[in-house]
Amino acid sequence: MFIKGMAMIDKNEIMKVLNTIQDPELRRPLADLDMIKNVDIDGGGVKVTVALTIPGCPMKKKMADDISRELSGVAGVEQVEVFFDVMSEEQRKNLTVKLYGKDHKKEGGEDAATAGNFADRVIAISSGKGGVGKSTVTANLAAALSGLGYRVGVLDADVYGFSIPRILGVTGRPTIIDDHIIPLRRDNIQVISMGFFIEEDQPVIWRGPLLHKTINQFITDVLWDQLDFFLIDLPPGTGDVSITISQALPKAEILVITTPQPVASHTAGRVARMAEKTKLPVLGVIENMSYYDVNGTRDYIFGKDGGKELARALGVPFIGEIPINTRIREAADAGEPIALDKENKIAAPYIDIARTIAEKG
Helix, strand or coil, X not given: CEEXXXXXXXXXXXXXXXXXXXXXXXXXXXXXXXXEEEEEEECCEEEEEEEECCCCCCCHHHHHHHHHHHHCCCCCCCEXXXXXXXXXXXXXXXXXXXXXXXXXXXXXXXXXXHHCCCEEEEEEEECCXXXXXXXXXXXXXXXXXXXXXXXXXXXXXXCCCCCHHHHHCCCCCCCEECCEECCXXXXXXXXXXXXXXXXXXXXXXXXXXHHHHHHHHHHHCECCCCEEEEEEECCCCCCHHHHHHHHHCCCCEEEEEECCCHHHHHHHHHHHHHHHHCCCCEEEEEEEEEEEEECCEEECCCCCCHHHHHHHHHCCCEEEEEEECHHHHHHHHCCCCHHHCCCCHHHHHHHHHHHHHHHCC
């Protein structure tokens, strides 16, 4: 203990408080991550040195603010100063092992993440054509599952047409620790997307091999938490990315999104048949934009029951239907997916579908 007048600072109490402060990106206590390098107490002053993973860590101001705020409440503390240092290469390597719970590589050099061992269930969300609302469904399904208490990760694998960052309202550049990428977060949802590495209106002009490499990197080199659900927003159709996912994550399930009209449901059927050829099970079919509610009367703008007919033809469950609603579109554009608001009746279809999918596990 240190004494200044009648005030005393208990170092054990200081350490106890520091053990509750989390790294904003890694969501683990700083002490557990061996990031508290030094604590000095001099009278009523406390100096804390934090070892950052990289010199330009974008979250260091938040760390300093959190430490200052929490320690200021400890008896006897009159002043808090926070200093920053940088981890050594060996410390970063140990941190990576600690985050994974084991070495990133399996015996024989195989990537540990290739089998999706960081997630209990991997669900690749696909559609036969663009414009059916697949990404909106993915984002709202992630929000609904998170609201039900599940740990969720989202991989935006639509490299050319990424939209998950905007719909989930996630912005910024991921931190990279020795070639390992820390995903960004929306509440309890981890997210990675090409949209975090380039401007939103910048085109991606790549051939197949680069796509394959990028998707594999997003799976194997991202420091995903242990997840209950890992959702993958696939690009439309049955191209390179879908094949890459089937090879990298052989335990994945395919969830097919369609709209009611035949042109959408028939092309969605091709995705399901591709899943058969790649030996990935089809979890079921969701019909989006099913109807428009006009004062309690349903107007079937794009036809009726196309999703149910597709599910019946494929011999898979029909998981649910989602109506057209202006609020769904507005919420997605605003980066506040409607399923985040569990009390909103418009969110009900997404929450019901999330429960159905969880129960199928």
